[in-house]
Amino acid sequence: MTTLIFSHPDCLEHRPGPHHPESPERQTAVLNALKKDEFDELRWRDAPMASKEKALLIHTQKYVDFVERSNPKHGYTPLDGGDTIMSNGSWRGQMRCIGAACAGVDAVMKKEANNVFCATRPCGHHAEADRAMGFCIFNQAAIAAIHARDTYGLKHVAVVDFDVHHGNGTQNSFYNHPELFYTSCHQSPFYPGSGAKHETGVDHNVVNVPLSRGCDSATFRSRIRSEMLPPLREYAPQLIIISAGFDAHYKDPLGGLSLTDDDFYWITKELMKIADETAEGRIVSILEGGYSLDGLASGAAAHVRALMGK
Secondary structure: OOEEEEEOHHHHHOOOOOOOOOOHHHHHHHHHHHOOHHHOOOEEEEOOOOOHHHHOOOOOHHHHHHHHHHOOOOOOEEOOOOOOEEOOOHHHHHHHHHHHHHHHHHHHHOOOOOEEEEOOOOOOOOOEOOEOEOOEOOOHHHHHHHHHHHHHOOOOEEEEEOOOOOOHHHHHHHOOOOOEEEEEEEEOOOOOOOOOOOOOOOOOOEEEEEEOOOOOHHHHHHHHHHHHHHHHHHHOOOEEEEEEOOOOEOOOOOOOOOEOHHHHHHHHHHHHHHHHHHOOOOEEEEEOOOOOHHHHHHHHHHHHHHHOOO
16 A cells, blocks of 8 residues: 655745644644654655646636735735735645645556645635635645546546534535535534535535534444445545544544544545545545644544555
């Protein structure tokens, strides 16, 4: 089993300010966890710099131009009410995120790796076509899905999101496109307020699994087995993209779920089974949230351990 990691130091230069939860230390914690001896078999590549055209696969020209203009020479520029903030290095870091996601798709489609983990930041699944939200500037998971569809002619591309927050941006990008499938398990009620079970897409291509605050391992696994995995398997994805957030970890200061490292390992293994059945094992996983450095590091390590077949 060959697992490829994409990352780049430019992603550390997105600095939304002191005390902001989406800090560069998040990426450092993940990278340090994956540099331990047990991960020696991982292959590493620098995330390439994406072009603006890749962002336009999901986002409007007006919004992409606005983000580029908003990148400050000094200090900070808020893109929304204050959650999503750019610093001087944000544009380059964000373009590396998109580059990693699309290069990850290329790598699994060309059989250069069985699966990929993009250890990049900022996160992306809240970003809408025309606005930033919830620490997210561009939606790299959704962009990667469109890249896979348009470049490789895939008819069934799925994004599976286990971040504690619902990925409103990904859902809205996919809602009217039956060749794209989005499924999310997330705390509800919670930010951003979307992700109800009745939100099902134009052709039942959206499946939401809202979880109550305090949800534990047993409940989580039962709900995933009964509500998320069967429709995903029926959809028969040719590629699975994972929005891999680790803020459902019991240590997370922003979330309210009670998942453990073993739960992230378990759901990864379940998704790998479906990928083996319908997608020749192809998975591209992209880092989303996770704001306890300890929970993020150990959760991401468990996720990658599963991807490696350990």
